[in-house]
Amino acid sequence: MAISTYAAIDVGSSELSMKIYEVSKQNGIRELTHVRHKLSLGAETYTKGFISYQTIEEICHILNDFKRIMEEFHTTSWQACGTSALREAGNSLVIVDQIKIQTGFQIRILSNSEARFLYYKALALKETSFETLIEQGTLIVDIGAGSVQLSIFDKGKLCATQNLLLGASRIRELLQAMQEEAYDFNALIDEYIEKDLLIFQKLYLHSIEIHHIIAVGEMIPDIYYYMKNAKPGFHGMLTIKMMSKSKLPKALGYGKTELILPTIILCRKITQLTNCDGVSLSSIDFCDSMVAEYAEKKVRLKPSHDYTEDILSASRNIAAKYQVDMLHVENVQTLALQIFDRIKKLHGLGKRERLLLQIGVILHSCGAYINEIQSRECSYRIIMSTEIIGLSHKERTMVANMVRYNKSYFPTYESLDDEFTREEYITIVKLNAILTTANVLDKSNRQKIQHVGVTLKDGILTITADTMADITLEKGLFHRKADVFEAVFGIRPRLKQKKSGKRG
Numbered sequence: 001m002a003i004s005t006y007a008a009i010d011v012g013s014s015e016l017s018m019k020i021y022e023v024s025k026q027n028g029i030r031e032l033t034h035v036r037h038k039l040s041l042g043a044e045t046y047t048k049g050f051i052s053y054q055t056i057e058e059i060c061h062i063l064n065d066f067k068r069i070m071e072e073f074h075t076t077s078w079q080a081c082g083t084s085a086l087r088e089a090g091n092s093l094v095i096v097d098q099i100k101i102q103t104g105f106q107i108r109i110l111s112n113s114e115a116r117f118l119y120y121k122a123l124a125l126k127e128t129s130f131e132t133l134i135e136q137g138t139l140i141v142d143i144g145a146g147s148v149q150l151s152i153f154d155k156g157k158l159c160a161t162q163n164l165l166l167g168a169s170r171i172r173e174l175l176q177a178m179q180e181e182a183y184d185f186n187a188l189i190d191e192y193i194e195k196d197l198l199i200f201q202k203l204y205l206h207s208i209e210i211h212h213i214i215a216v217g218e219m220i221p222d223i224y225y226y227m228k229n230a231k232p233g234f235h236g237m238l239t240i241k242m243m244s245k246s247k248l249p250k251a252l253g254y255g256k257t258e259l260i261l262p263t264i265i266l267c268r269k270i271t272q273l274t275n276c277d278g279v280s281l282s283s284i285d286f287c288d289s290m291v292a293e294y295a296e297k298k299v300r301l302k303p304s305h306d307y308t309e310d311i312l313s314a315s316r317n318i319a320a321k322y323q324v325d326m327l328h329v330e331n332v333q334t335l336a337l338q339i340f341d342r343i344k345k346l347h348g349l350g351k352r353e354r355l356l357l358q359i360g361v362i363l364h365s366c367g368a369y370i371n372e373i374q375s376r377e378c379s380y381r382i383i384m385s386t387e388i389i390g391l392s393h394k395e396r397t398m399v400a401n402m403v404r405y406n407k408s409y410f411p412t413y414e415s416l417d418d419e420f421t422r423e424e425y426i427t428i429v430k431l432n433a434i435l436t437t438a439n440v441l442d443k444s445n446r447q448k449i450q451h452v453g454v455t456l457k458d459g460i461l462t463i464t465a466d467t468m469a470d471i472t473l474e475k476g477l478f479h480r481k482a483d484v485f486e487a488v489f490g491i492r493p494r495l496k497q498k499k500s501g502k503r504g
Contacts, residue, residue, distance in 0.1 A: 004298055005032070007070050008290035009063070009080035011107060012218060013042030013145025013169050014259055016059065018066045019287035020073045025299040029125075029291055032073060037062045041085035042145040042169035050090040059095075060102040067103065077298070079290055080105045083115045084146030084167065111393040112163055116142050116149045117307070118289035119216050120389070124303030125292045126284055127214075131156070131304060133280075136211040141270055141279070143217035143263050145169035150200055150270075151389065152208055158310035160204045160317055161389045164196045168219055168262040189265050201273045210274040216282045219263040224281040308355060311390040315362045318386055322369035324362075328445040333361045335452060336438035342454035343461070346489050347430045356395060357431045359388070360402040364435060380404035398424060402432045406439060409484060433488040440481045441465070441495075443474055453498075461485075461493040468499050 003024045010017045017036035021029050039058060044051050063080070070078060080099075086092050087109050096107045110118075119142055123130050134153035142149040146167040152159045175188055267279045295301035319329060340347070340354055347353075367378025383400040391399070397418050405411065410432050413425045420428070441449045441463075448469035455462045465471060478495040485493045 002299070003027075004077055005073055005075045006291055006294050006298075007066070007073075007075045007078035008287035008294070009066060009078065009105070010286040010290070011041070011059065011080060011082040011086060012286065013045075013083070013085035013167075014038065014040055014218060016062045016066075017285070017287060018069070019291070020070065020075060021291050023291065023295050023299060023301070025301065028301060029295055033069070034287075035066065035069060037065075040169075041089075042167075043173055045085045045089045046146065046170045046173045051085075051095055056095055056098050060099055063099065063103040063105050067105075077294065079294065080107050081115075081286070081290060082107050082109045083286070084112070084144060085169075087111070088146065112147065112149070113387050113389050113396075114392050115144075115286070115289075116151070116161075117390045118286070118293055119284065120151070120310075121296070121303060121307060122284045122289040122292040123214070123216065123282060124305035124307070125295070125301070126288065127282060130214075133212045133214065137208045138212040138214065139210045139270070139274060139276070141213060141215045141217075141267065143168060143215065143220065143266055145218055145259070148217075148266060150204075152204055152210075154208055157313040158389065159208065159313070161314060161387065162200055162204065163387055164200065166193050166196060166266060168259040168266070171262040172258050186261070186265060189262055190269060193266060193269060197269055197273055205274060210276050213267075213270060213274065213276050213279045214282060215267055215279045216284055217263070218286070219260050220281050221283050221285045223260065223263070224283045227281065307390060311355065311388065312358060312362070314388060314390075315359045318382075318388070319362050319366055322366035322382065324366050324369075325445055327447060328365070328442055329362055331442050331447040331450060332364075332438050333358055334450065335441050336361050336434055338452055339434050339438055339454055339463070343456065343489070346456075346491070347434075349427065349430060353427055353431060356399055356402070357434060359391070360399045360431060360435055361438070363399065364403045364406055364439065376404050376407060394420075394424070398428050398431075402428050402435060405432055406436050409487065429488055433485045436481050437463075437485050437493060440477050441474055443477055449474065456491065459491050461489075461491050462496055463493055464496045464498050466498045471495075471497055
């Protein structure tokens with residue numbers, strides 16, 4: 001039985017922590033040790049905008065200590081990740097470079113959507129009640145140091161997600177200067193967070209009743225373990241109702257009160273807005289999220305929940321928000337995937353790229369809600385401004401550019417403003433060509449062509465539409481898009497009609 005020893009290192013906003021695990025297909029994930037060192041990176045980033053060189057040296061010193069512990073446990077694999085405190089620091093590139101030089105660790109800085117997605121994967125893998133809970137309206141409250149992510153699940157799928165700059169450390173640093181003047185500092189925090197939460201309530205909670213709230217995040221495990229020790233017999237997630245604003249922080253009493261207090265007030269306020277009785281606390285921390293991703297890739301230890309479908313579901317909800325013609329979208333998606341799957345030898349792309357194609361199809365016409373004439377540019381702006389949980393910032397940018405140029409030749413690599421590798425650029429170009437070809441097959445938005453046959457012979461790609469409908473419009477416009485396809489794949493597509501009457 002193959003057993004891997006894996007170290008997950010979280011360069012967090014309030015501390016650096018490392019967990020070492022044993023990971024195997026048979027036994028799953030077993031934690032071996034947990035070490036942590038308090039270091040307030042978030043306090044520097046959120047107030048000054050950068051991290052000082054003295055702090056960088058301290059980070060490197062701690063990481064070298066972690067390295068010695070890894071050697072004691074004969075660690076075979078590791079990963080070090082940073083989130084908002086590093087991501088938002090103006091000197092993040094310098095920090096990453098110095099860490100690599102002084103420790104040998106290559107820090108992976110995650111986008112917000114990537115980090116939140118890892119938490120959800122860990123929840124599905126570790127919390128046995130997760131699948132049952134999300135069948136009814138469930139709000140996952142992911143409270144980080146820099147922001148809070150509010151994600152709504154219903155009927156087993158992700159419905160909506162929103163990031164708010166209401167993280168525990170950010171709130172504390174912004175309001176700390178007012179603490180001396182405030183008559184009631186807790187009430188000041190409550191007032192500060194209320195507006196953004198009310199906006200979220202109006203936008204997303206009017207049509208879904210919230211039955212459960214699950215809290216995860218940087219401070220939640222500390223509250224969880226205090227509650228667990230205070231009330232023996234608890235297992236799994238703990239539920240607390242109307243958390244105290246003073247008693248719990250004093251009980252924890254080891255220097256984290258300043259971050260735990262905003263966390264508690266956030267949870268308390270969310271319960272009031274949702275009329276939900278209590279908050280279920282998860283003991284999962286970011287290291288647990290990292291090992292969940294590692295276990296999925298290394299030993300195929302996958303959660304039962306299908307998060308790929310969540311990404312697509314969230315994309316469809318974005319499209320619906322902008323009143324996209326969903327019948328057109330579903331038809332173009334079917335046609336695009338049929339073409340993608342049948343020319344694999346030509347494009348050489350994989351499952352992840354197939355998913356990006358689907359998202360591009362779903363969102364390709366959302367900009368028409370703002371401006372029909374400039375719909376592609378507006379679609380690009382909407383996608384770039386809308387977080388899609390599960391996609392990295394780079395992947396979202398790839399989708400946005402795929403959509404932006406879906407009616408014309410794709411610009412040259414040198415002329416693109418966004419930073420892509422040459423490999424990423426070629427991927428976008430290929431997906432764009434497939435999207436453009438599939439989209440013209442439903443130019444009238446009447447779903448006249450619902451199924452196609454694709455054959456490749458003598459340098460000609462024949463797309464056979466089996467339909468009894470009049471597709472004169474589609475045939476007339478297809479040759480223009482054939483030029484785009486030929487420029488990318490080096491073969492000429494040809495649209496042919498077959499009137500068997502057996503399909504759409």
